[in-house]
Amino acid sequence: MALLPVKTLAVLVALAPVGAMSIHSAAASGYVSSPAARAHLCQTGENQNCGDFAAFQPALIQSATTATGFPPSAIASGGLDRYQALDSESATRWQKNSIAGGKLDISWQITSPSTITGWKYYITQPNWQHTLDSKHRLTTASFAAAPFCQASGDETKIQQGIITHHCQLPPREGYQLIYAVADQANGQSLYNIIDVKVAKSAGQVAPAELVNWQKEIATIDMPIAVKAGDVVRARFFGADEEPNLETKVTIKAGEETRWSAILAEAINGQHADIRAGVRSTEGDVTPAQHKINNIYVAEDSYLTSAVISVN
Known part of the structure; x- marks a missing residue:
């Protein structure tokens, strides 16, 4: 899969002021701001009963990078107990971003100096509601195995600010989930779940x-x-x-x-x-x-x- 161009408004932080921190140890923090991630909407108050960590620290959902692109359990929370309120799935539990099918720009707000080596975006299967586990949580089977969008990072620079990727959605309609993953040079990844309601693309007749x-x-x-x-x-x-x-x-x-x-x-x-x-x-x-x-x-x-x- 070809890597997509990256539009960035990021502030590039020079290495000297970072002090003793090496470029490969800069831990990332950030969240998807558009379309707004589930945890970010907890912070803005549009999602309720999210727990204090999601409401006050939506930028810290990170755990170990994996070969599959997903944490081994509790996908929406990144496998972190303190964010477990994000793992509950139902048709009406979370606010949804209304988006059109086709082209989609996805923007991160990186909130601390960070080194990102790559970005991946996955989307749910059309029948994802049938793939939840016994606790009604997402599983890896809920998502298409391959990311629908990827972009490379620059591990020679430390970045902070808004980073936008230009993606193309596969055919989907209705309530779907996008899983955004930002891999870091230190072996950790940021994980964000995004609730979207996909409208028909302009050329699609229902x-x-x-x-x-x-x-x-x-x-x-x-x-x-x-x-x-x-x-x-x-x-x-x-x-x-x-x-x-x-x-x-x-x-x-x-x-x-x-x-x-x-x-x-x-x-x-x-x-x-x-x-x-x-x-x-x-x-x-x-x-x-x-x-x-x-x-x-x-x-x-x-x-x-x-x-x-x-x-």
Whole structure:
């Protein structure tokens, strides 16, 4: 993969004032400022219940560099217990950056003199919600194995300030996660998770816009009590069941009364040709709390029904 050009507004700090610190021992600190990383949005207050470390020190999520590009466990927190609040995943837990498909600029704010040897950016698989572990955390299987964007660093210079990389997103739509990794010369890496909502690129036409989701195949809401820890599933059928389309979410404390909207968001994030929510007179379908959420497909879709279950 060719390395991409780097646009930088960084301040290059001369070696002499750094004193005894060698160029290969300059520990990095920083965070992705645009699109804003999950931890950075904790600091700005847009994300809540993040824990004190994410709220006050979003620039210090770093641990050992690995061959896979990911820490061995607890990906969003960089494997650090003090940031473990960042590891919780659900369709509505975190604020999302709205971005367009196609070209994407990703900017870091490097907050201390740092030596970065390389940058990598990974994106989730289209069905990433199915790859979470038993604690509802991201795994390496949640992401495409290869980074969709890379850039080289300059380990002969110490950098501080804003560094921007020009990337090209692979085809994705809806709620996705970008994992940003900055490898340092000292064997440590900065890890940032970024929540994004990807709109259609200019040349992409969605079935929804052509057919306005004419066919309703199921109602999500049921007159049942859903508890924290319950797993809610949507199974889809044509002539036979389509197991690969199943969507499931684990309901967390505080989500019990809006579980149908949470499932609807998960369905929309996983499938481009299925839409769940409340249908407007214009044909748009949007998940809604405290309303009846239904499931729709295109008029010519082979899907004919869906079954909702809670266990």
